[in-house]
Amino acid sequence: MRLLEYQAKELFRQHGIPVPPSVLVHSEADLSGLPYPLVLKAQVLTGGRGKAGAIKVVDDFTAAASTYQNLLGMKVKNEGVHAVLAEQKQGVLQEYYLSLLIDKASAAPLFVASASGGMDIEEVSRGNPEKILKLTIDPLLGLQSFEIRKLAFFLGLPEKEFAPIMRALFEIYQAYDATLIEINPLARTESGLLALDAKLVLDDKARFRHEDLFTQLELGQNQNNDENLDPSQQLAKKWEITYVPLRGDLGLVSDGAGTGMLTLDLIEDSGGFAANFCELGGLANADRMQKSLELLALNARVKTVMVSLIGGLTRMDDMAEGIVAFVRKHPDRFKVAVRMCGTKAEEGRALLAEYGIESGEDLVMEVARAVQLAREAAE
Amino acid sequence: MTILIDQNTRVLVQGITGSVGAFQAKIMLDYGTNLVAGVTPGKGGTNFEGIPIFNDVEKAAAETAPNAAICFVPAKFARDAALEVIQAAIPLLVLTTEGVPEKDMLEILAYARLKGTCIVGPDTPGIISPGICKLGVHPAMMYQRGTVGLVSKSGALSYEVGRVMTEAGIGQTTVVGIGGGPIWGSRQAEIIEMFFADKETQAVVMLGEVGGRMELEAAEFIKANPEKPVVAMIVGRSAPEGAQMGHAGAIIEGHEGTAQGKIEALKAAGVHVATKPKEIPELLRKIGINA
Numbered sequence: 001m002r003l004l005e006y007q008a009k010e011l012f013r014q015h016g017i018p019v020p021p022s023v024l025v026h027s028e029a030d031l032s033g034l035p036y037p038l039v040l041k042a043q044v045l046t047g048g049r050g051k052a053g054a055i056k057v058v059d060d061f062t063a064a065a066s067t068y069q070n071l072l073g074m075k076v077k078n079e080g081v082h083a084v085l086a087e088q089k090q091g092v093l094q095e096y097y098l099s100l101l102i103d104k105a106s107a108a109p110l111f112v113a114s115a116s117g118g119m120d121i122e123e124v125s126r127g128n129p130e131k132i133l134k135l136t137i138d139p140l141l142g143l144q145s146f147e148i149r150k151l152a153f154f155l156g157l158p159e160k161e162f163a164p165i166m167r168a169l170f171e172i173y174q175a176y177d178a179t180l181i182e183i184n185p186l187a188r189t190e191s192g193l194l195a196l197d198a199k200l201v202l203d204d205k206a207r208f209r210h211e212d213l214f215t216q217l218e219l220g221q222n223q224n225n226d227e228n229l230d231p232s233q234q235l236a237k238k239w240e241i242t243y244v245p246l247r248g249d250l251g252l253v254s255d256g257a258g259t260g261m262l263t264l265d266l267i268e269d270s271g272g273f274a275a276n277f278c279e280l281g282g283l284a285n286a287d288r289m290q291k292s293l294e295l296l297a298l299n300a301r302v303k304t305v306m307v308s309l310i311g312g313l314t315r316m317d318d319m320a321e322g323i324v325a326f327v328r329k330h331p332d333r334f335k336v337a338v339r340m341c342g343t344k345a346e347e348g349r350a351l352l353a354e355y356g357i358e359s360g361e362d363l364v365m366e367v368a369r370a371v372q373l374a375r376e377a378a379e
Numbered sequence: 380m381t382i383l384i385d386q387n388t389r390v391l392v393q394g395i396t397g398s399v400g401a402f403q404a405k406i407m408l409d410y411g412t413n414l415v416a417g418v419t420p421g422k423g424g425t426n427f428e429g430i431p432i433f434n435d436v437e438k439a440a441a442e443t444a445p446n447a448a449i450c451f452v453p454a455k456f457a458r459d460a461a462l463e464v465i466q467a468a469i470p471l472l473v474l475t476t477e478g479v480p481e482k483d484m485l486e487i488l489a490y491a492r493l494k495g496t497c498i499v500g501p502d503t504p505g506i507i508s509p510g511i512c513k514l515g516v517h518p519a520m521m522y523q524r525g526t527v528g529l530v531s532k533s534g535a536l537s538y539e540v541g542r543v544m545t546e547a548g549i550g551q552t553t554v555v556g557i558g559g560g561p562i563w564g565s566r567q568a569e570i571i572e573m574f575f576a577d578k579e580t581q582a583v584v585m586l587g588e589v590g591g592r593m594e595l596e597a598a599e600f601i602k603a604n605p606e607k608p609v610v611a612m613i614v615g616r617s618a619p620e621g622a623q624m625g626h627a628g629a630i631i632e633g634h635e636g637t638a639q640g641k642i643e644a645l646k647a648a649g650v651h652v653a654t655k656p657k658e659i660p661e662l663l664r665k666i667g668i669n670a
Contacts, residue, residue: 102481102482102485102562104560104561104562104591104628105591105592105596107484107485107488107489107562107563108485108489109485122633138489139482139485139486139488139489140486140489140490140493173482174482177480177481177482179481203480203481203482205454205478205479205480205481205627206480206481206482206483208454208455209480242623242624242625244619244622244623244624246619254535255535256533256534256535256536256538256625257533257535257559257588257624257625257626257629258531258532258533258534258535258536258537258539258586258588258614258625258626259533259535259536259538259539260535260624260625261533261588261589261614261615261618261624261625261629262536262539262612262614262655262656264614264615264617264618265614265615265616265617265654266655267617268616268617269654269655274617277618277622277624277625279624279625281625283399310535310538310539310542311518311538312504312516312517312518312521312534312535312538313504313516313518313534341542342518342520342521342538342542343518343520363539363655363656364655364657
């Protein structure tokens with residue numbers, strides 16, 4: 001789960017990372033009596049706000065009020081703006097970069113630091129890798145003082161001021177299962193170090209440990225999350241089915257991520273265009289099969305569906321039952337091509353045949369048939 | 380020979396009385412896997428199909444001397460369960476559990492490195508050496524004994540390719556599902572290294588997908604150690620950037636993790652690359668693999 005900037009900064013504050021004084025603006029009235037100049041920052045989950053014009057400096061109330069309205073009316077890469085953070089403008093002496101993330105390759109927490117902050121760290125990494133220090137932390141030992149000194153010396157920052165910030169990042173990682181905490185820029189100002197921006201991602205898999213926090217954070221960003229989802233995606237989220245919308249007209253359901261991706265590739269290789277990627281997982285039952293077809297049915301463009309089943313852990317008689325249940329409910333909604341093999345495939349295919357649904361064992365042939373059906377439906 | 384598991388593998392099952400654990404334990408038992416102990420806290424002293432159940436791993440290990448464990452414990456308790464196996468110095472743990480928090484995985488893997496336990500998974504169908512031992516949930520009908528090592532991120536894809544190979548008359552020494560990531564106890568290159576060291580394995584099939592750079596790592600390893608022929612298939616060639624394709628690790632981020640980049644690196648390392656399962660046995664035959 002990605003946090004909005006103001007949510008991340010609230011956690012920063014609680015853990016002693018200095019951030020500029022700010023208020024979350026709910027109406028124009030909130031903008032009066034603040035210490036101008038201010039920075040008004042659209043609270044969206046999408047990155048690249050600065051370039052999109054979603055961060056503005058304002059010198060007085062009149063400018064702030066009109067800028068506030070403009071920000072609320074804008075979209076940042078399709079994401080609407082529902083909240084604006086007003087922050088006191090800071091005089092910056094130097095900008096640094098500091099992050100802590102879970103490094104998948106080394107399977108360890110990794111600090112990344114640079115005295116060239118404020119810009120895209122990937123670019124610094126490509127152009128001047130010597131300006132970046134990466135420091136792997138032992139997951140069992142945790143953060144040590146010598147590691148903090150190492151980064152402080154590299155950045156040329158006083159250890160006394162830098163140490164609490166680095167310790168706080170590690171605390172946030174440990175306390176909330178953060179997978180990425182990024183401060184860019186971490187600014188040196190007349191009054192000391194300040195986190196001017198904050199990016200924070202929590203591990204959805206660890207939700208069971210932080211149910212209250214997740215719920216509270218979601219309340220603060222509900223509108224940001226759901227407005228970009230189409231009806232199929234919203235339902236998929238509710239039913240916890242993997243569903244990725246694509247641009248084509250051929251619906252796809254599979255009983256595994258790997259075989260789903262393979263089927264998608266084969267569809268494109270055969271000149272077809274998939275409408276989505278949808279995957280049930282290896283332990284699906286008839287109900288999930290039926291539900292996945294219901295999801296696809298919400299997309300009017302889809303007239304043909306390819307069902308790709310390998311039948312390793314799923315039972316094909318169950319899957320056939322799900323397909324039949326859907327077809328009985330919506331007899332003429334789709335033309336269906338079914339690839340079915342593995343556990344109880346004979347029973348499954350016999351059941352499909354009873355309802356006039358054609359199926360085959362060969363994946364490539366069934367994909368070709370589905371692509372052909374979709375082509376005919378388009379004509 | 381096989382890798383990781385063979386006829387001498389003695390298995391401890393964590394979560395043997397849970398619905399999935401009990402179901403899969405019975406299938407493993409019927410396959411001929413030597414299950415020596417089950418662990419379910421609170422059920423110590425009872426048994427499962429004649430296999431003694433213990434309250435804790437240490438006692439189970441002391442009394443039944445397992446040399447491998449398989450975990451069917453839910454994500455919430457997986458860290459605790461895995462640490463218990465590692466502390467009991469059991470050298471191999473198959474972690475089938477899906478959805479283990481990333482921080483927990485870091486701690487499990489760090490402790491495993493320290494104590495020398497090999498972790499396969501998480502989110503994995505496990506390992507099968509056809510005809511000899513099954514430590515996981517692989518559907519046995521897809522495989523037969525042979526000379527090709529198979530390593531896959533995706534469970535379903537290993538069934539798919541196993542089936543196509545088996546139908547073409549080419550069997551497997553061992554099939555290893557390493558899991559959907561994004562954090563892996565055993566990586567493709569490590570499993571390939573084991574297959575290269577195994578006398579009976581004549582060639583390796585690697586099934587990969589979009590996301591991360593593990594296949595690039597494998598390509599580097601193969602390039603530096605061109606000991607046996609490798610055939611690979613990378614799925615997700617048509618996956619859009621930024622979408623999570625069913626596996627936690629299957630996501631293209633910027634230029635990182637595209638199928639095309641992986642395919643090019645593998646080809647440059649001398650790996651034969653297939654685009655559909657049926658090409659895999661064909662490529663294997665061309666290399667001279669017939670069984």
